[in-house]
Amino acid sequence: MTEHVHKDTHSDRPDYAVVIRNLHKWYGQFHVLKNVNLKVARGEKIVICGPSGSGKSTLIRCINRLEEHQEGDVIVDGTELTNDLEVIQTVRRKVGMVFQHFNLFPHLTVLENCTLSPIWVKKMPKAKAEALAMQCLERVRIPDQAGKYVGQLSGGQQQRVAIARSLCRRPKIMLFDEPTSALDPEMIKEVLDVMIELASEGITMLCVTHEMGFAKTVADRVIFIDGGEIIEENTPQEFFDNPQHDRTKLFMSQILNHA
Amino acid sequence: MTEMAGTPYKPGEHPDLPPPANTIGPIAWIRQNLLSSPSNIVMTAVSIWLLYTIIPPVLDWMFFDAAFTGANRNECRARVGGACWAFINERFSLFTYGFYPIQERWRVDLSFILLVAALIPVLYDGLPLRKFGLYFSASFPLLAGWLLLGGLGLEPVETDKFGGFMLTFVIGVTGIAFSLPIGILLALGRQSELPIIRIFCVVFIEFMRGVPLITLLFVASIMLNYFLPKGITFDLLLRVLIMVTLFASAYMAEVIRGGLQAITRGQIEAADVLGLKYWQSMRLVVLPQALKISIPGIVNTFIGLYKDTTLVIIIGLLDPLGIGRSSLADTKWTGLSTEVYLFVAVFFFISCFGMARYSLYLENKLQTEHSR
Numbered sequence: 001m002t003e004h005v006h007k008d009t010h011s012d013r014p015d016y017a018v019v020i021r022n023l024h025k026w027y028g029q030f031h032v033l034k035n036v037n038l039k040v041a042r043g044e045k046i047v048i049c050g051p052s053g054s055g056k057s058t059l060i061r062c063i064n065r066l067e068e069h070q071e072g073d074v075i076v077d078g079t080e081l082t083n084d085l086e087v088i089q090t091v092r093r094k095v096g097m098v099f100q101h102f103n104l105f106p107h108l109t110v111l112e113n114c115t116l117s118p119i120w121v122k123k124m125p126k127a128k129a130e131a132l133a134m135q136c137l138e139r140v141r142i143p144d145q146a147g148k149y150v151g152q153l154s155g156g157q158q159q160r161v162a163i164a165r166s167l168c169r170r171p172k173i174m175l176f177d178e179p180t181s182a183l184d185p186e187m188i189k190e191v192l193d194v195m196i197e198l199a200s201e202g203i204t205m206l207c208v209t210h211e212m213g214f215a216k217t218v219a220d221r222v223i224f225i226d227g228g229e230i231i232e233e234n235t236p237q238e239f240f241d242n243p244q245h246d247r248t249k250l251f252m253s254q255i256l257n258h259a
Numbered sequence: 260m261t262e263m264a265g266t267p268y269k270p271g272e273h274p275d276l277p278p279p280a281n282t283i284g285p286i287a288w289i290r291q292n293l294l295s296s297p298s299n300i301v302m303t304a305v306s307i308w309l310l311y312t313i314i315p316p317v318l319d320w321m322f323f324d325a326a327f328t329g330a331n332r333n334e335c336r337a338r339v340g341g342a343c344w345a346f347i348n349e350r351f352s353l354f355t356y357g358f359y360p361i362q363e364r365w366r367v368d369l370s371f372i373l374l375v376a377a378l379i380p381v382l383y384d385g386l387p388l389r390k391f392g393l394y395f396s397a398s399f400p401l402l403a404g405w406l407l408l409g410g411l412g413l414e415p416v417e418t419d420k421f422g423g424f425m426l427t428f429v430i431g432v433t434g435i436a437f438s439l440p441i442g443i444l445l446a447l448g449r450q451s452e453l454p455i456i457r458i459f460c461v462v463f464i465e466f467m468r469g470v471p472l473i474t475l476l477f478v479a480s481i482m483l484n485y486f487l488p489k490g491i492t493f494d495l496l497l498r499v500l501i502m503v504t505l506f507a508s509a510y511m512a513e514v515i516r517g518g519l520q521a522i523t524r525g526q527i528e529a530a531d532v533l534g535l536k537y538w539q540s541m542r543l544v545v546l547p548q549a550l551k552i553s554i555p556g557i558v559n560t561f562i563g564l565y566k567d568t569t570l571v572i573i574i575g576l577l578d579p580l581g582i583g584r585s586s587l588a589d590t591k592w593t594g595l596s597t598e599v600y601l602f603v604a605v606f607f608f609i610s611c612f613g614m615a616r617y618s619l620y621l622e623n624k625l626q627t628e629h630s631r
Binding site: 064066089092093095096097099101103104105106107116117120121149151165166169 | 523525526528529531532533534535536539543544547548551625627
């Protein structure tokens with residue numbers, strides 16, 4: 001396995017935000033993830049790409065235990081994931097996630113979406129939670145929409161609310177699962193701008209995306225997954241200009257020809 | 260620049276214009292809905308003629324030619340040709356209270372007033388101090404139970420004295436109040452990952468749905484005595500209440516399960532990721548949405564339950580229909596079944612129509628998409 005950051009470290013903590021070792025996962029008989037190894041340094045931005053069904057979403061969903069793995073270790077900020085609910089809660093407290101389809105709560109307003117977790121999980125007083133939520137909404141540049149229901153917003157606005165909702169939990173690590181794939185072309189930029197800004201603030205990011213421009217601007221490393229295995233990982237520069245593996249070259253040519 | 264045929268505006272400068280005058284307003288409505296085609300014109304004419312021939316005689320019978328006072332049937336019929344409401348008038352307190360002791364009937368009245376007061380905070384969420392109102396609503400069943408049954412300083416009243424509309428309200432309100440929470444638990448239990456809970460819920464729901472309510476009422480009235488240890492009896496009305504509630508809960512569970520299935524996996528995942536625990540994510544994320552979707556089905560079940568309370572006549576409880584039937588046996592008032600059944604029907608219709616309208620109001624109020 002290649003390591004581009006912190007080559008000299010033997011211990012898993014505290015230098016790494018996420019350590020994945022010999023990870024295997026099956027859906028029934030189907031072997032989705034095959035011996036995945038990945039170390040993510042603190043503050044590192046990683047872009048994960050690969051064809052559909054390759055296991056890239058499954059991989060990042062293993063990090064906050066939306067998917068259970070059958071073999072191997074997943075260690076998040078020094079905590080190894082087990083079946084223990086307390087452990088899972090501890091990990092989830094540190095990890096924010098943004099979904100392809102936003103998964104905002106349509107029965108709540110934008111502000112209520114953001115304050116839900118601070119009020120009910122962190123037991124924050126309502127006024128304080130609302131102040132925090134407004135801060136987060138300002139970071140994604142939609143404080144003026146706070147009183148609306150999410151169904152009244154555009155896709156791009158909804159995804160930014162979803163980012164703000166995650167930020168309200170002050171996560172150390174952010175997972176993005178194809179955050180712009182469900183958006184109209186006009187709205188992709190406003191979401192990517194927010195993500196780029198977030199990246200500049202030093203948060204650890206793992207992002208499944210095919211936005212190559214974003215990868216070039218933000219990523220420290222690009223990881224290509226196919227058939228449940230990490231085929232190639234490299235700096236964006238090398239990855240795009242000089243892909244090593246045939247499978248990567250094919251994938252790149254398909255993406256670029258299409259775009 | 261291309262010229263659009265007949266458009267005086269440049270591209271991008273077209274203002275918003277009002278719709279054509281003949282597509283809005285009452286005249287347009289009449290043309291669209293009543294006179295849109297020759298066959299519709301005929302149907303409209305026939306409908307107006309039918310209404311003209313049916314409504315005036317009905318109104319005459321019910322109101323203008325009806326007798327509201329009189330000592331017996333013959334007095335009624337001798338004076339006018341319409342309905343004999345004097346009968347209902349005379350039996351009104353029996354219809355309302357059943358055989359509840361006359362000097363204690365204020366307790367029933369008070370319970371009814373408290374019921375209305377307890378419903379207000381449940382039904383309208385804009386109320387000031389709603390939280391305290393809800394505490395009162397939650398304590399209402401105990402309070403009403405004490406008022407109606409007596410004890411603790413009040414004259415005890417046996418439940419076999421309950422009857423009429425009061426009995427309908429007792430069974431209906433108890434069934435409605437308890438079947439919703441039990442139904443929610445059953446619906447969640449049916450989706451549980453714990454096999455014991457899931458199997459219990461499935462078996463319970465399928466059994467309750469698979470057996471007619473009348474059968475359950477017979478079980479409650481007769482067979483339960485065989486199963487209970489000797490010397491232990493509990494009140495017939497209580498047994499009926501339990502059976503009706505459980506029966507409605509099973510239907511409720513299936514209605515709510517339909518709502519739960521409409522909630523995407525993503526909603527639950529988002530709640531998980533935000534750190535909400537199971538019951539928190541159910542209460543704050545899943546159920547508010549699932550119940551909102553299920554409102555028509557839930558109210559449908561409520562209305563069904565409310566009307567099914569008339570089935571208790573079979574095991575000898577005197578609901579309004581039972582009172583009506585026994586009243587018809589009075590020789591002074593024979594042959595007035597139309598009046599009796601119409602009266603009972605109107606009572607049930609008003610209650611059920613009220614529930615249906617409230618459900619529509621609630622659906623509109625909870626509409627959060629594009630509500631502007």
